[in-house]
Amino acid sequence: LNSTNTQLGANASIPAKPAQTRDTSPLRLGNRGTVTEASGFNPEEDAQKIYNAMKGAGTNEATIIEILAHRTIAQRQKIKEAFKQSVGKELLDCLKSELTGNFEMIVVGLMMPAPVYDAYELKNAIKGAGTEEACLIDILASRSKAEIKEIIATYKKEHGKSLEDDVCGDTSGMFQRVLVIKGNCSDKMLLLFLIQQDIYEAGEAHWGTDEVKFLTVLCVRNRNHLLRVFQEYQKISGRDIEDSIKREMSGCLEDAFLAIVKCMKNKPAFFAERLYKSMKGLGTTDSVLIRIMVARAEIDMLDIKAEFLKMYGKTLHSFIKGDTSGDYRKILLELCGGEK
Structure with a gap:
C-alpha cells in the first residue's frame, strides 16, 4: 500500500x-x-x-x-x-x-454491512448546512420495520448520537404530536418523523383533521391492508392515490408520501424510477445512483432491472454505460450484472 x-x-x-x-x-x-x-x-x-x-x-x-x-x-x-x-x-x-471519487464511494459502501451503510448514508445526508431529503426518503421509505430498528441502533453505535435527535431537534407542534417515535413505531412513521423541519413549518398552518387521518392510515397500516385501501380509494374517488398526493401536497412531504405508496405497490419499480431520474438529462446524481446500486445489488437488482426495462424501454446496463465512465462505470456495470 x-x-x-x-x-x-x-x-x-x-x-x-x-x-x-x-x-x-x-x-x-x-x-x-x-x-x-x-x-x-x-x-x-x-x-x-x-x-x-x-x-x-x-x-x-x-x-x-x-x-x-x-x-x-x-x-x-x-x-x-x-x-x-x-x-x-x-x-x-x-x-x-x-x-478517489465516485469509485471510492462505491467501494467504501460495498465494504459496510447493510445497516452500517444505511447509517453512514443518513449521517452524510444530514450533516453540514443542509439535508439531503432524498436520501432519508430513499432509505426509510423502503426499509422494513426491523431494518429501521437496526439502522437506529447502528447509527447510535457508529456516530454516538441518536438519528432522531440529529435530524429532528427543532421539530415541534403537530408534527411531533402525530409522529410518536418509540420502539414499536412503524417504519413509515419514522420516515415522516425524519423529514426536515421545513415540512413542519410549511405544512402546520394548512394541515387539518383530514390530513391527520391520512397520515394515520398511511403510516400505521400494513402493506396488504394499504394495497386494499388504495384500490378502494380509486373506486370511490376515481383517482389513484398517487394523483391525490400530487394534488394535495408539495415538496418533501409529497416526495415522502409518494415514496411510501410506491414502495408499498412495487419496490423494484420505485428504485428503477429513482435510478432513471438519477441519470436522465444532463449530469448524473451520483449519490442516488451509488446508494441504490450498492444497497440493492444483493437484494433485488434483478427485479429492478426488469422493471427498468419495462418502464423505459432501455436496459439499466445501457443507461449506466452511457452516463458514467472509467472504473466508476466498470464497477457499476458489474453490480448491474450484465446487459439483460
Missing part, C-alpha cells in the same frame, strides 16, 4: 489458512440480487490479492472490482477480518487512501 509500505514491507504477504476455512455454503434461496455468494470462497486469498493490488506504486483497480463486486456483504466482512489479521491495518482505511 502506498501509505503503509514502510511499515508493512514491499514483500509482505498474507499467510493462507488451511483449506478447511473455505466457504462452500450454497447460495441462499430466493436471492434476487445480481451479487451472490462466490463459490470456493477463501477470504485469505482475496485479502492477499487486494493487498497486492494496492501495494507499491499505483493501484490495480481491476482486481479490486473483480473481487469486491462479486462477493456478498458477509463475504466482504470475512475479507476485512483476514486483511486486518494478516496486515495489521483496516482494509477500509487502506482502500480510502488508495481510491
